[in-house]
Amino acid sequence: MPRLSEVIAALDNLWPAERAESWDAVGTVVGDPDQEVTRVLFAVDPVRETVDEAVKLDADLLVTHHPLYLRGTTTVAASTFKGRVVHTLIKNDIALHVAHTNADTADPGVSDALAGALDLRILRPLVPDPSDPAGRRGLGRVCEPDRPLTVRELAARAAERLPATAQGIRVAGDPDAPVRTVAVSGGSGDSLFDHVRAAGVDAFLTADLRHHPVSEARAQSSLALLDAAHWATEWPWCELAAAQLDEISDRHGWDLRVHVSRTVTDPWTAHAASATTTDTSGAPN
Numbered sequence: 001m002p003r004l005s006e007v008i009a010a011l012d013n014l015w016p017a018e019r020a021e022s023w024d025a026v027g028t029v030v031g032d033p034d035q036e037v038t039r040v041l042f043a044v045d046p047v048r049e050t051v052d053e054a055v056k057l058d059a060d061l062l063v064t065h066h067p068l069y070l071r072g073t074t075t076v077a078a079s080t081f082k083g084r085v086v087h088t089l090i091k092n093d094i095a096l097h098v099a100h101t102n103a104d105t106a107d108p109g110v111s112d113a114l115a116g117a118l119d120l121r122i123l124r125p126l127v128p129d130p131s132d133p134a135g136r137r138g139l140g141r142v143c144e145p146d147r148p149l150t151v152r153e154l155a156a157r158a159a160e161r162l163p164a165t166a167q168g169i170r171v172a173g174d175p176d177a178p179v180r181t182v183a184v185s186g187g188s189g190d191s192l193f194d195h196v197r198a199a200g201v202d203a204f205l206t207a208d209l210r211h212h213p214v215s216e217a218r219a220q221s222s223l224a225l226l227d228a229a230h231w232a233t234e235w236p237w238c239e240l241a242a243a244q245l246d247e248i249s250d251r252h253g254w255d256l257r258v259h260v261s262r263t264v265t266d267p268w269t270a271h272a273a274s275a276t277t278t279d280t281s282g283a284p285n
């Protein structure tokens with residue numbers, strides 16, 4: 001069985017910490033480098049539900065996309081929910097490791113997994129990382145569908161292929177418009193509008209889109225917008241990352257047991273459709 005330090009070194013090789021944004025907090029949060037690792041759980045969020053899942057699974061390592069602490073803290077008292085997470089992890093000998101923006105821009109990374117879940121062929125990064133001579137790393141991906149799709153069909157495919165959430169998929173735009181090219185970005189994507197416009201794509205699929213950026217984007221072009229739940233857009237990365245670690249484990253003869261959490265940790269838990277829906281078809285009226 002490998003030690004935690006060996007597994008972390010392999011993960012750091014996939015998602016080097018120095019490629020994370022300067023404001024980010026990635027790397028090992030909890031864990032003894034000398035402890036042995038047999039079972040690993042991948043999840044989007046380091047929250048009570050996924051930590052409890054790691055305990056039940058008898059996991060030795062929980063790898064999450066989102067950081068536990070994005071800023072410094074002066075307490076890990078169990079009276080705080082993050083402190084409780086730290087206590088539960090340490091009491092159960094479970095390490096926590098975070099790969100966040102360093103996994104977003106990786107090749108393959110979060111948006112590759114999102115595109116893969118939707119059967120989209122990747123053309124290039126939406127915001128290329130200038131330090132990658134191969135031009136494959138970067139934020140978001142510009143893709144084309146495996147076959148001609150309309151906006152409605154792309155939304156239906158996202159609703160079907162991404163894990164189910166209360167939100168589902170929101171659409172802004174003509175549902176019958178063709179989607180020949182689409183930009184995707186796992187997680188909050190509305191800071192990427194300028195890049196999406198410059199890419200000249202027909203549609204943009206991401207999460208956490210807000211009123212004003214969407215309103216302005218719609219006023220300026222025919223770009224269709226698809227807004228999925230943040231958690232759902234990043235969850236496919238867990239499966240990709242687990243497969244990558246499985247392959248590393250095989251190569252090293254580690255015999256790791258690698259699992260992916262299916263617990264929905266999107267914070268939105270219910271959706272009530274309006275009593276009088278103005279226009280669900282999106283057709284002009």
Ligand SMILES: [Zn+2]
Binds near residue numbers: 186187
């Ligand atoms: Zn995220």
